[in-house]
Amino acid sequence: MDSIEHISQGKNRNPVYLDKNLLIIFCITLIGILGVSSVTPTFPKLAQELNVPPQDVGLLVTVFTFPTILLTPILGVLADRLGRKKILVPSLILFGIAGVACGFVRDFNLLLILRFIEGMGAASLNSLNVTLIGDLYSGKERTAAMGYNASVGSVGTTTYPTIGGAIAVMGWNYPFMLPILAIPIGLLVLFSLKNPEPKSQQNFIEYLKNAWGSVRNKQFFGIFFSTVATFMLLYGAFITYLPIVMKNSFNASAFTIGIMISSMSATITVTSLQLGRLTRKFSSKTLIRASFVIFAIALAIIPFIHSIWLLLISTTIFGLGLGIGFPSIQTLLAEMAPKEYLAAIMSINGTFLGFGQTLGPLLMGIAFGIWGINSVFFVAACFSLATLLVFRRCTCM
Template sequence: MQPTANNAPENAPQTPKGLIQDQNLLIIFAIALIAILGVSSVTPTFPRLADALEVPPQNIGLLVTVFTFPTVVLGPVLGFLADQFGRRKILVPSLLLFGIAGTACAFARDFNLLLLLRLLQGIGAASLLSLSITLIGDLYSGDRRTTAMGYNASVTSVGTASYPIVGGALASMGWYYPFALPILAIPVGLLVLFALHNPEPKARLNLQEYLRNALIVLKNRQILGLFLASAANFVLLYGAYVTYLPQLIEESFQTSTFTIGLMLSSVSVAIALTSSQVGNLARRFSPQTLIRISFGFYGLALLLVPFMPNLLLLLIPTTLFGVGLGMGFPSIQTLLAELSPRQYLATVMSVNGTFFGIGQTLGPVMMGLAFAMGGINSVFFAGVGFAIAVSIIFRYCVCM
């Protein structure tokens, strides 16, 4: 059996009108918001947690590491299981595990126990983001798919910007209060079980046949190019932007951490506004073109950063960076959904999630080398070169 192109349900309406009111899409939004809850909502409480549990500062980051590690290792396995047994059979137990283990963290008063619970919560989180994107690929096609991907990126951007504020407010009452937020995953799991109406795999393939055909799909030159683009997005986001922009702001403008947080949130605002319009952009430009344009925005934004004389003007490159992410990220997801046969869609999206993790891991290391060689400004110039190189590879070596 050879892989065939993925198509949405034949009876799905193809006009974007009214999409935001679709019950299935609203449930997908809820899954995506739970998927990004596990890190951004709890990092504001880390200083208080470290004091309360007497954790050395160099060890506090383990709370993030043990949570994200299962996504890199288990993501493709869970994607395979979702392709074989159905999306809901993976999503429902994952959401329940996320909710139970995550909420239990609020009652832990030993750091080692907290790490164990975070690991279990991370196992629950491992499939959530990739399967939320998979569901969009299952349910929608054409303009509806592109628009839904954009809306989903907008929602997650709003969550990414909002969760630290909510977590910080809860942490002011006690370090453990932000860890109670994962209880919200339990009702979301029940919604998936009883209210989500999605097409599930109709037949299971022989394992050997499945793996052989999945490998054919994953070797597709265009899909490999999209994996590269996904990893590159996170190299630039977590390397140049998240890791080193705060340091540049603090060194250049001697401002407060609150102001630094506001500057970082400007990217989330730009992502949300741009990705909500990516469906309209897709009617004028192909997803491939939007991805190439997005890397142009990254390069321009990073080139401008070292030359901004004040915080107000620094909003120009941060906004440009967010615009790039807002058009590029949903376009990558849309193209992956279009190129992937439905019976392998969850596997492809989960492997793509693994490339997210690779980008998150390599970004700070690569930009750290640039910093060691030439100082803070060299980080952003290295980011420009990286963005240009990826754009060239994407255009000429991947034939997109």
């Protein structure tokens, strides 16, 4: 790959968080995480008004995240060969148009098709935002920019469920229109983002072959499996089916559901800020193992909770697990990955993340259909403990 000239150098620069380019990247990050967390509080209302079985509503997440599995590595290579803007701008525009269209349909099957198209637009956003930081900054500035970007993402995941729940009071379809914000962000990227546009002479097959060859060992399998499992638990049990429990068992409003989901994200933010201290005492592997124990506890107690506000115990515990778990997965992966294939390997991990997002609602929906809503959380808890065993076996050296 051609060398990338960082344009963040200079002695008289403003603090990195005031840099216009980084502020635009923050906007991309906030759009990239908008597509799921802002709409899940409205799922119970949507299921009722469109006469959709509760076990099928998770398909709205599955069809949205599925394009990530197929397109993330392809779009990553194209961004290296053609330039970042030529991928980012069309992606943002497509995301915005398809998202707004979702708000105007009243047929569930058509809604699924539009969500799939919307997911195609979203597929590149959560990888190219970090890639841009790597392009634009180096050294301590890059580390600081990565940290700020992660914090912005956490704020988004904290607030979007509440925003979506509040908007859903007007109607289930209104939160689906929030992606209209992606269109002006796309224009901002096109005309205002000042970034180098690296191009690679490495062809697609060679890129994937070399990257995949460097991770074909048991330890990388354990890390990738942990990524899949983390997002299966998050998107399958918590984000998709916990709102169904809140609506059916406690008759919670969409706004209340949004607040409850947001509480988990708030815990993630607080826990992530303490991760530096934790890593001084515990290895990344230890923190990952602990996270799956924490997930299992948070999931297993849900069927025994008989007050909606006591569900805050479960959401807080689960947020604790996510706050120490997934950042540790990313850290361990970055430590183990050969530097020359770091971007490719992160892209592969992003594909596995998409697998987890896609499979979680689907498999938990099957459990719901066979054994009922409580089985979703018991099955998820057991799967979390099974993942702990797989990860431990793969990473013990």
